Amino acid sequence: MSETTYPLGETVTIERKGLRDRVYDLVLDMLVGQAVAPGTRLSIDAIARDLKVSPTPVREALVQLERTGLVTREPLKGYRVAPQITDSQLESLFDTRIVLEGGAAELAARHSDSLVPRLEAALEQHRAVTEKVRAAAAAGTLSVALLREYFTVDWTFHHLIFEGTNNPFLIDMSEVISTRVHRMRQTVLSGVTDAEDAVVEHTRIIDAFRSGQPEEAAAAMRDHIEKVRFRSRSDAHSH
Amino acid sequence: MSETTYPLGETVTIERKGLRDRVYDLVLDMLVGQAVAPGTRLSIDAIARDLKVSPTPVREALVQLERTGLVTREPLKGYRVAPQITDSQLESLFDTRIVLEGGAAELAARHSDSLVPRLEAALEQHRAVTEKVRAAAAAGTLSVALLREYFTVDWTFHHLIFEGTNNPFLIDMSEVISTRVHRMRQTVLSGVTDAEDAVVEHTRIIDAFRSGQPEEAAAAMRDHIEKVRFRSRSDAHSH
DNA sequence: TCGAACACAATCCTATAGGAAATACGACCC
DNA sequence: GGGTCGTATTTCCTATAGGATTGTGTTCGA
Numbered sequence A, B: 001m002s003e004t005t006y007p008l009g010e011t012v013t014i015e016r017k018g019l020r021d022r023v024y025d026l027v028l029d030m031l032v033g034q035a036v037a038p039g040t041r042l043s044i045d046a047i048a049r050d051l052k053v054s055p056t057p058v059r060e061a062l063v064q065l066e067r068t069g070l071v072t073r074e075p076l077k078g079y080r081v082a083p084q085i086t087d088s089q090l091e092s093l094f095d096t097r098i099v100l101e102g103g104a105a106e107l108a109a110r111h112s113d114s115l116v117p118r119l120e121a122a123l124e125q126h127r128a129v130t131e132k133v134r135a136a137a138a139a140g141t142l143s144v145a146l147l148r149e150y151f152t153v154d155w156t157f158h159h160l161i162f163e164g165t166n167n168p169f170l171i172d173m174s175e176v177i178s179t180r181v182h183r184m185r186q187t188v189l190s191g192v193t194d195a196e197d198a199v200v201e202h203t204r205i206i207d208a209f210r211s212g213q214p215e216e217a218a219a220a221m222r223d224h225i226e227k228v229r230f231r232s233r234s235d236a237h238s239h
Numbered sequence C: 001t002c003g004a005a006c007a008c009a010a011t012c013c014t015a016t017a018g019g020a021a022a023t024a025c026g027a028c029c030c
Numbered sequence D: 001g002g003g004t005c006g007t008a009t010t011t012c013c014t015a016t017a018g019g020a021t022t023g024t025g026t027t028c029g030a
Helices: A018-033 A044-051 A055-068 A087-139 A144-164 A168-188 A195-211 A214-238 B018-033 B044-051 B055-068 B087-139 B144-164 B168-188 B195-211 B214-238
Strands: A071-074 A078-081 B071-074 B078-081
Touching: A018 A044, A018 A055, A018 A168, A044 A055, A055 A071, A055 A078, A055 A168, A055 B055, A087 A144, A087 A168, A087 A195, A087 A214, A087 B087, A087 B168, A144 A168, A144 A195, A168 B087, A168 B168, A195 A214, B018 B044, B018 B055, B018 B168, B044 B055, B055 B071, B055 B078, B055 B168, B087 B144, B087 B168, B087 B195, B087 B214, B144 B168, B144 B195, B195 B214
Parallel strands: none
Antiparallel strands: A071 A078, B071 B078
């Protein structure tokens, strides 16, 4: 009986994260949630006043944000919301995604057995939300909240593959990609035009995983991202 | 004459980086330079006293270090030097390198013409330092400084390929990999045993770039890293 | 009317002080 | 002797204040 008599069950979510992480979450939500104009100054003191905290944790949160690329910093001049992504950077982002996610798919194929069911569940949600989006679009009641929900379930599929690699480095890099992709969609796109295409391509990816051949999974993933890139180009030009 | 009478020439290296970046550089040098035992506490106040600065910039530098994975943080408990890399993590690190550097080679092959000369110059330095290492090892005067020089020229070759992609995201991720690889070599290895092999394999990579076929460059790079992984395993077991 | 210089305000950056938590150490009891 | 409790020190965390710098708006002069 080495068990101590713990009153467990109440303090389940201890969540001792300190002020820094809470400020980080709040600012991050503000950046990816609402559409903030690029170049907007992020005053340390102003944020501290708004959040009723001292400038120190705000300062730390901004350092962390800077590493994600969402904010830029000039010493002695302050922080700003990162400028709009350029066409050149967008191409680089897609190149990086193809390298990273293609490789991740190849590695995750080692554990296809446990991965495929989770991907199927995610795809099912993806389908459901797609249907909601289509209905809302037809009714003219497409809300921002629904769009965010769609982006989330879409990315969940991709994130599951990263997690399927069990590779902490790749998972960490996927976070960086994730924030950039989210912000890109927020500022560039205004709606969802390729939901059906994405569902079909995700289905193909699952099929490739079922085959058990890593190269096929990687090829399906690269093909998917390449097509997303192409559709993204069309959207940008039509805008 | 719109020129103001500037006393130019003396403040050439303005280098307005703020205290934060200078502290960051110093701590980083300490971590990758000297061998610091994993788990060592990094007291904010102590570092601030040593560097004669206030805790605030130290705190920001540590947040930045945390993102690189060299230090870990527990809220309300402080920062520590990241624990020794495990065998499992080492395998993940090599997997990530294969994905990242293989993809980078494929992308960099688009600009082979300008890249190959730079790679050749780096390889020449690599050869020269290898010769110095061999001579020093034979004479029994292998210094830590020389080892660091070897690691640097070796990594320069890999870093050039990342830069050759002109992809800011990949270049950024290469920095993360770089710090981990450097620290790994610092703590795991005690010497250089595969210098000649590395030179040969780097030569093959350049040849692949000369062929102009991206797939060959990627394959040569993956092959090289796979062999480094294998030799690293042997070293670890013999230790 | 345009340009430059000045002054004001806002902001960042750094330093110092105090409260809260965690670690380390010693004493005490079983 | 081992384990537990209590105290003291160290450390982290937050808040506040002051110096330095940047940006802005205004005024003056050509």
